[in-house]
Amino acid sequence: MKKLVIKTLGCKVNQCESESICNALLESGQGFTCDESGEAEVVIINTCTVTSKAAMQSRQAVRQAIRANPGARIVVTGCHAQMAPEELAAIEGVDLVVGNRDKHQISNEILSGLGKNRDRIAPVKCPDVAGPAQFEMLPGIAHGGRTRPFIKIQDGCNAFCTYCIVPHARGRSRSLPMEQVLDQVVSLAKLGNREVVLTGIHIGCYGQDLNPETSLYELLCQIRQAGAIDRVRVSSIEPAELSDAIIDLAVTDKKMPGRLCRHFHIPLQSGDDGILNRMHRPYGRDDFSILVKKIIDRVPDAAIGVDTLIGFPGETDAAFDQTYDLIASLPVAYLHVFPFSARNGTPAYSYENQVPVQTIKERCQRMRKLGAQKRRSFYERHVGRTVTVLVEETREKKDGRLKGLTDNYIPVLFDGPDELTNTFQQVEIQGVSADGVPEGRAL
Numbered sequence: 001m002k003k004l005v006i007k008t009l010g011c012k013v014n015q016c017e018s019e020s021i022c023n024a025l026l027e028s029g030q031g032f033t034c035d036e037s038g039e040a041e042v043v044i045i046n047t048c049t050v051t052s053k054a055a056m057q058s059r060q061a062v063r064q065a066i067r068a069n070p071g072a073r074i075v076v077t078g079c080h081a082q083m084a085p086e087e088l089a090a091i092e093g094v095d096l097v098v099g100n101r102d103k104h105q106i107s108n109e110i111l112s113g114l115g116k117n118r119d120r121i122a123p124v125k126c127p128d129v130a131g132p133a134q135f136e137m138l139p140g141i142a143h144g145g146r147t148r149p150f151i152k153i154q155d156g157c158n159a160f161c162t163y164c165i166v167p168h169a170r171g172r173s174r175s176l177p178m179e180q181v182l183d184q185v186v187s188l189a190k191l192g193n194r195e196v197v198l199t200g201i202h203i204g205c206y207g208q209d210l211n212p213e214t215s216l217y218e219l220l221c222q223i224r225q226a227g228a229i230d231r232v233r234v235s236s237i238e239p240a241e242l243s244d245a246i247i248d249l250a251v252t253d254k255k256m257p258g259r260l261c262r263h264f265h266i267p268l269q270s271g272d273d274g275i276l277n278r279m280h281r282p283y284g285r286d287d288f289s290i291l292v293k294k295i296i297d298r299v300p301d302a303a304i305g306v307d308t309l310i311g312f313p314g315e316t317d318a319a320f321d322q323t324y325d326l327i328a329s330l331p332v333a334y335l336h337v338f339p340f341s342a343r344n345g346t347p348a349y350s351y352e353n354q355v356p357v358q359t360i361k362e363r364c365q366r367m368r369k370l371g372a373q374k375r376r377s378f379y380e381r382h383v384g385r386t387v388t389v390l391v392e393e394t395r396e397k398k399d400g401r402l403k404g405l406t407d408n409y410i411p412v413l414f415d416g417p418d419e420l421t422n423t424f425q426q427v428e429i430q431g432v433s434a435d436g437v438p439e440g441r442a443l
Contacts (some may be wrong), residue, residue, distance in 0.1 A: 001031050001032070001033040001035075002030070002031050002032045002033065002041045002042065003032075003033060003034075003035045003038065003039070003040040003041050003042070004022065004025055004026070004032045004033065004034050004035075004040060004041070004042045004043075004044075005034070005035075005040040005042070005043045005044070005065070005069070005072075006018045006021065006022050006034070006043075006044045006045075006046065007043065007044070007045045007046065007061050007065060008046045009045075009046065009047055009048040009054065009057060009058055009061060009078070010046075010047070010048025010050060010054060010078065010079065011048070011050075011201075012150055012197070012199045012235055013152055013155070013199055013200065013201055014046050014048065014078055014079075015150060016150035016151070016152040016199055017046065017103055017138055017152065018044070018046045019140075019146075019149075019150070020138035020139065020140040020141065020152075021044065021103070021106050021107055021138060021139075021140065022034060022140070023139075023140030023141055024107040024138070024139035024140030025042075025107050025110060025111070025140075026140075027140060028107065028111055030111055039068070039069045039070070039071060039072065040069045040072050041069075041071070041072055041073065042072060042073050042075070042110055043065045043069050043072045043073070043074050043075070044075045044076075044077065044106065045058070045061050045062050045065055045074070045075070045076050045077070045078070046077050046078040047061070047062075047076060047077065047078035047079060047080035047081050047088075048078060048079055048080060049078075049079040049080040049082070049083045049084075049165055049169055049343075050079070050164075050165065050166060050343075051338075051341035051343060052341050052342070052343060052344070053341055054080070055080050055083075055084070058078070058080040059080070059087075059088070059091075062074070062076055062088060062091055062094065063091065066091070066092075066093035066094070070093075073095045073096075073110070074093055074094050074095050074096075075095060075096045075097075075098060075106060075109070075110065076088045076094055076096070076097045076098070077097070077098040077099070077100070077103055077106060078100065078103075079100065079165075079166070079169035079170065080169075081097050081098060081099055081100075081126065082099040082100045082101075082126060082129060082169045082170075083165065083168065083169050083345070085097045085099060085124045085126040086124065088122075089122040089123070089124050094122040095122050096109060096122055096123055096124075096125070097122055097123070097124045097125070097126060098125045098126065099124075099125065099126030099127060099129070100129060100136075100155075100169065100170055100171070101126075101127050101129055101133065101136060101171070102125045102126070102127065102136075103136065103138060104136045104137060104138045104139065105125070107139055107140070109125075129156075129168070129169070129170060129171030129172075130168075130171065130172075131171075131172070132172055132174075132209075133156075133171055133172065133174055134174060135154075135155060135174045135175055135176045135177070136155070137176065137180065138152075141184060141187055141188060141191075146393075147193070147194075147195070147390060147391075147392045147393050147421075147422055148193070148195045148196065148197055148233065148390070148405070149188055149193055149196055149197070150196070150197050150198075150199045151181060151184050151185065151188070151196050151197070151198055151199065152176065152199055152200060153175065153176050153181050153198050153199070153200050153203065153206055153219070154173065154174070154175050154176065154200030154201065154202060154203050154205060154206045155170055155171070155173070155174055155200060155201055156170045156171040156172045156173045156174050156201055156202065157170060157172075157173055157201050157202040157205075158172055158173045158202065158205065159202060159238075159280070160280065161269075161279050161280050161281060162278065162279055162280050162346060162347040162348045162351075163279060163309065163312060163340065163343065163346055163348040164343075164346060165343045165345055165346055166201060168345060170201050172209075173201075173202050173205040173208065173209060174209050175205075175206050175207050175208070175209055175210050177210060178207070178210070178214060178218070178219055178222060181198075181219060181223075182222060182223065182226055182228075184196075185223055185226065185228055185229050186226065186228045188229070189228040189229045192422060193229065193422075194229065194230045194231060194390055194422060194423075194424065195229065195230060195231035195232070195233060195261075195390055196229055196231075196232055196233070197232075197233045197234075197235060198219075198232065198233070198234050198235065199235040200235070202238070203216060203234065203235060203236065203237055203241075204216060204237050204238045204240075204241025204242070205241070206219060207219065216234075216237075216241070216246065217243060217245045217246050217249075220232065220234075220246065220249055220258075220260055221249070223258045224249070224256070224257070224258030224259070224260075225258070226258065227257040227258055228257070228258070229257065229258060230257055230258075230259070230424070231258075231259055231260075231261055231390070231407055232258060232259070232260055232261065233260075233261040233263055233407075234246075234260070234261075234263075234264070234265075235265060236265045236266070236267060236307070237264065237265065237266060238266070238267060239266050239267070239268070239283050239287065239288055239291050240282050240283055240287075242264060242266060242291065242295075244294075246260070247264075247294070247295055247298055247299065248298065250262045250264075250298075250299045250302065251298055251299055259407075261407040261408065261409075262299050262301060262302040262303065262407050262408040263302065263303045263305075263407065263408055263409040264295060264302060264303070264304050264305070265304075265305040265306075265307075266288075266291070266292075266304065266305070266306055266307075267306070267307035268288055268306045268307060268308055268323075268326075268327075269281060269307060269308060269309040269312075270308070270309065270312060270315070270319070270322075270323050271285045271288070271322045271323035271324070271325070271326030271327065272285065272315070272318075272319035272320075272322040272323060273285055273322075274314070274319065275312050275314065275315055275319050275323075278312065278313070278314060278348075278351070279309075279312060279348075285322065285326055288326070289326065289329075289330060292304055292330045292331065292332065293330070293331075296331050301381075301382075301408050302333075302408055303333040303334070303378065303408040303409035303410070304330075304331070304332045304333050305332070305333060305334050305335070305336065305409070306327065306332050306334075306335050306336070307335075307336045307338065308323060308327070308335060308336070308337050308338065308367055309338050309340055310323075310337060310338065310339055310340060310360055310363045310364050310367060311339055311340035311355040311359065311360030311363060311364075312340045312348065312355070313340075313342075313348055313351035313352065313353050313354050313355065314351065314352075314353040315340075315355055320363050323367075324366065324367065324370065327367070327370060327371075327374070328370060332374055333374060333375060333378040333408075333409065334371060334374060334375040334378070334409075335367065335368070335370065335371030335374060335375075336371075337364050337367045337368050337371060339360045339361065339364050340355065340360060342354065372436065375436065376432060376436050378410075379410060379429075379432045379436070379438045380432050382410060382429050382438070383429050383430065383431055383432065383438075384428075384429065384430075385428070385429055386426055386427065386428045386429075386443060387406045387410065387412065387426075387427055387428075387429060387440075388406060388407070388424050388425070388426060388427075389404025389405055389406050389412050389424070389425055389427050390404060390405055390422070390423075390424055391403070391404045391416070391420045391421050391422060391423055391424075391425055392404065392405065392421065393421050393422060396413055399413075401413045401414060401415055401416075402414055402415065402416045402420060402421070404425060404427060410429075410438055411437065411438060412427050412429060412438045412439070412440045413437055413438070413439050413440070414427050414439065414440045414441055414442050415441070415442070416442050420442070425442050425443075426442070426443045427440040427441065427442050427443065428440050428441055428443055
């Protein structure tokens, strides 16, 4: 058997793409196995470049893979490969560098017998991502052994926020045709999956490039109409693109197939209108506040997750307080807190009034503490309630209990036999542990 290892950095889209490549190789009939023990024969590093730190970690991951697997064929792909292909190709031990547009060819490159290139610079397959393009369909279904597998329905971004390098690494927005999305949903359902997660770089733009044009809302309606899968979860969606119609799809009979989970992850980034304007974000703090309150009014127990970007150039103490106070006032369930990192190639890299690193760290600590309070408060509101959880395939590492996830993104630990995995179970939430984990008992 040929041992294969894929190291993935960054976002859910990268995870989805890695799983697709992995499954294509495992199902190729060429004797591949995914085994972390011992030295691998093939290592793929799917890199990230969203921040300078992520790019550095990607380079570190490449070198670590080379040291740990001296006889392996090393393939580097992903967003950092797209942005710095020659730098990665020059690392001794790298055999191939593949940009985002050619990721779908990686499995074929490996199956065709990728040779060793230790005596020369590795070949680079990294076409420019600028300009229009069709969705690049990766081989293999991205189930990855997950209870809730990803389906990548969209790639690229047209927004060009001033802090973000992703449009340069991923290209323009493009969508997987609806019939192919539906085919993947059906295929995953036939494999026994009960929930799928729709993911993309700018998922709210889904369908705008297709002919005829369609939308994320229409896709969700078609998935519901097909009735193949029990639950559908949507990854991060921009505030201006979360329509009333999409929100209303989460207001439904719990037994309806294809139901949209009561879970919305919405990037805020800043609660200060001046900073939002400098970021080129197309909304204001009042717009965001109205949206969150609207969701809770229509879907009272919805989990609302929020991204914040702390320390953007020009963020004064007062501007940070605007963000902190807005989050504190809203019924959000959890936060993702990111420190601003000046990324070469973006307008914000050269903006004046850069915030000191220590100030950013202190503000992030305050925001993360608020996020922990919000998360615990959201969990505690559900103590004493009976909830429906989808039981995960893997147990809690510390004590072996089963793990289940509600449609509104509450993880619950409880005792039970292996036979309950990948089934929906009724669980009474009895409390929240000292470290913030909901605990319950199966009914």
